[in-house]
Amino acid sequence: MENNLKNKILKLKKEKEALILAHYYQRPEIQDIADAVGDSYYLSKVAKDCDENIIVFCGVKFMAESAKILSPEKTVLLPTFDAGCPMADMADPNDVLALKKKHPNAKVVCYINSSTEVKAVSDVCCTSSNAVNIINNLDADEIIFLPDKNLGEYVQQQVKNKKIILWSGFCITHKKVSAEEIIKAKKLHPDIKVLVHPECEKPVRDLADFLGSTGQIIDFVNNSDNKKFLISTEEGVLHQIKLKNPDKEFYVPSGGMVCVNMKKTNLNSVYESLLNMEYAIEIDEDIRKKAYRALINMHELGGK
Structure with a gap:
């Protein structure tokens, strides 16, 4: 069923000459059908520079709006209209x-x-x-x-x-991790590297071995000889990390760090978005x- 829906999306995308962009925090199956996967900065550049006139932005509203701001002549679709950002x-x-x-x-x-x-x-x-x-x-x-x-x-x-x-x-997602959890993980795994997004609170940031954006965290893992990592950012990022680092071990803070808004987008909403050209971003x-x-x-x- 999932593969059939993926094929229908890719066929429709080709027919409409559309571009699918996905943030690192999207579901793995959404990342897999995207033409580009990245953080906010990278995706904003792709949206600005691409030749396609239809962009399906699998992220949250402010990201799709940014693409429309930069390229008002293009049609920018947000598959899930209520995918917002509390911050x-x-x-x-x-x-x-x-x-x-x-x-x-x-x-x-x-x-x-x-x-x-x-x-x-x-x-x-x-x-x-x-x-x-x-x-x-x-x-x-x-x-x-x-x-x-x-x-x-x-x-x-x-x-x-x-x-x-x-x-x-x-950020309500990055607020979920506590310093106590990081300390506990370091005691259980003395050789672990703690990677933290700067949206986390200061006590957590102070315990980081590396502090950086989503893309920078991925680059750190890709270039590191270390074998164990605690990833203190939205866990959707693990999909790309694991694909490139199958020999390494990854841990997340207990309870997980999931952005519910990022996870609202699914294969069906992407298909419906392309099929019906919804939901188009409009800006004064x-x-x-x-x-x-x-x-x-x-x-x-x-x-x-």
Whole structure:
């Protein structure tokens, strides 16, 4: 049944000349049918540069919106219309504008995990992989960073010559892991490497052997001679890691780290999305243009 549905999707994709993008946190079977699998930054580049005019974005809403912001002439489909991001919902554009008034000399850097409306009132977007570079390259001594306070704290540790004004948002999935679990895992497996996403809270980050974005965590495992790893990020990432590292052992914090919104997308919803061209992302053009500037600034400032 699953293979039959996969074949129907691939046939339909070819007929419609569509491109399927999947985030690392998607279900394994969704990653397997995608033309590109990656983190937010990589997928935003693929969406911007691809020749296809139909993009099926298997992720959450802010990701599909980012693709539409960068390529308004393309049809961007989000297979599951209610696949949102609680962290993105923690930032409101009016509140951002109010904070800007309190700090008139500050530049606003918003994590890509934010709504189009928040991007529109920001100076530049960032991802967890390029946040440090962007803030280092930004011509400002004061930075309002939102919505993730944990990533903002991590950036402040790396960029000591600038003042980071933190928002109070957080990722509900990365909040699930505790320092006690990491300590317990290290005692049980003294030779284990602990890999942590910067969206985790500080006590967990402080115990990391490596701290980095989803893509950076995968690269670390691929290039490491170590054989045991505790992966402290959304466990969908394990699919790609295990494919490339069959001889290594992987552990996750007890209880698991699952983003329920990322897991809403399934093969049937992808098929229905392509078949019926649903659900197409629509953005007000004035807001899109403002948000576009922030995303383009991310691509320009994100290098070394």
